[in-house]
Amino acid sequence: MTGHRYQCAFVSQVGYARPMVTPITPVSDEPASFTALLAAEERVEPRDEMPEGYRRTLVRQIAQHAHSEIIGMQPEGEWISRAPSLRRKAILLAKVQDEAGHGLYLYSAAETLGASREELLDALHTGRQKYSSIFNYPTRTWADVGAIGWLVDGAAIVNQVPLCRCSYGPYARAMVRICKEESFHQRQGFEILHTLAHGTPAQHRMAQDAVDRWWWPSLMMFGPPDDASEHSQQSMRWGIKRFSNDELRQRFVDMTVPQAEALGLTLPDPDLRWNPERGSYDFGEIDFSELYAVIRGDGPLNRQRIAHRVGAHERGAWVREAASAYEAKRADVRGEVPA
Amino acid sequence: MSDWPLWEVFVRPRRGLAHQHVGSLHAPDGALALRNARDLYTRRGEGVSIWVVPADRVVASSPEEKDAFFDPAADKPYRHPTFYDVPEGVPHL
Ligand SMILES: [Fe+2]
Numbered sequence A: 001m002t003g004h005r006y007q008c009a010f011v012s013q014v015g016y017a018r019p020m021v022t023p024i025t026p027v028s029d030e031p032a033s034f035t036a037l038l039a040a041e042e043r044v045e046p047r048d049e050m051p052e053g054y055r056r057t058l059v060r061q062i063a064q065h066a067h068s069e070i071i072g073m074q075p076e077g078e079w080i081s082r083a084p085s086l087r088r089k090a091i092l093l094a095k096v097q098d099e100a101g102h103g104l105y106l107y108s109a110a111e112t113l114g115a116s117r118e119e120l121l122d123a124l125h126t127g128r129q130k131y132s133s134i135f136n137y138p139t140r141t142w143a144d145v146g147a148i149g150w151l152v153d154g155a156a157i158v159n160q161v162p163l164c165r166c167s168y169g170p171y172a173r174a175m176v177r178i179c180k181e182e183s184f185h186q187r188q189g190f191e192i193l194h195t196l197a198h199g200t201p202a203q204h205r206m207a208q209d210a211v212d213r214w215w216w217p218s219l220m221m222f223g224p225p226d227d228a229s230e231h232s233q234q235s236m237r238w239g240i241k242r243f244s245n246d247e248l249r250q251r252f253v254d255m256t257v258p259q260a261e262a263l264g265l266t267l268p269d270p271d272l273r274w275n276p277e278r279g280s281y282d283f284g285e286i287d288f289s290e291l292y293a294v295i296r297g298d299g300p301l302n303r304q305r306i307a308h309r310v311g312a313h314e315r316g317a318w319v320r321e322a323a324s325a326y327e328a329k330r331a332d333v334r335g336e337v338p339a
Numbered sequence B: 001m002s003d004w005p006l007w008e009v010f011v012r013p014r015r016g017l018a019h020q021h022v023g024s025l026h027a028p029d030g031a032l033a034l035r036n037a038r039d040l041y042t043r044r045g046e047g048v049s050i051w052v053v054p055a056d057r058v059v060a061s062s063p064e065e066k067d068a069f070f071d072p073a074a075d076k077p078y079r080h081p082t083f084y085d086v087p088e089g090v091p092h093l
């Protein structure tokens, strides 16, 4: 990413709640057409000229996002066969299927930047590319499925809504589709927790226990604090990122606290309180050392998630081979040269 | 999967509207591309008809030539109704 520096007099002004509209002046080999598109807040499309750093950053981010959707199927997928009713089971199946769809929209978007599907899957399977560390926590009870929908999908929505305006067209369009589908995910999770929280005392305890375990990891989904975030500023300049990690995290806390009250559940943070001066909730310090450990792959389930994913891919190989063989045979009958 | 071609997917949201590009997917042949497109892009009744087109069969104009390519239309404002002066109060024009 070096070699693409800008004279950015405005960087210091990039404060909270300030979308990027300031003109950008390149000082390096950034194509003028690209600079002009960003300045006009227009979308960059696949065949447009773009700096190599922009392309690489997008491939990395979109791939990591796609991997997260795919690995994210596992913690909840474990509960499909154990859902407490047919209604819940059908809903959970649809939700997990949506996540597969999200992964596929995003892999397609990454491919418009020249990445190949096989390379991307290989990077996931060999650990060269990461997925969101949130999916390295176990789903111990049915209430965890509720907590994931409410908190994890809830946090994902806050992260993803600004990406619908990302400067790269195919990524932004994939995000629009994804965001439309996410609100059902969050609501079904909320409904599960609401039912448990208003059930027997044991069910209420189960709901509270799940929220206690998922709250802090959900806050960490927004990434490291702004002063420790390596990629943020460049991504902001490129219109890939619109708001800082800390701002999105605050937005999530402010949205979620009243929802917890409606559930009749508490959030496990003694420092959480309304701050009338800021018009926001103050919250306690986040233990990021845990996040960094999980990102490095020390998460309790990292190895298991990847092994499961690789296993599924390998067990599905015969289906892919059979489909290819069938089409090759038919192409032969049609007298075509196979593609 | 790597040797499966890429297909561009177009969905007609409802009767009376044109098919619109929604994204792409990999599939070994057209029949499976259609089924995958149904599962991927119309899980909530987003369409009443789907086209799948091999991505390598799409012929596209080049973004570098954009100005030159669309130049013939650029200097013909008289193709737009707003080009013409119409006296005040002339009805249905
Ligand atoms: Fe998703």
Ligand SMILES: [Fe+2]
Residues within 6 Å of the ligand: A099, A153, A156, A182, A185
């Ligand atoms: Fe989701």
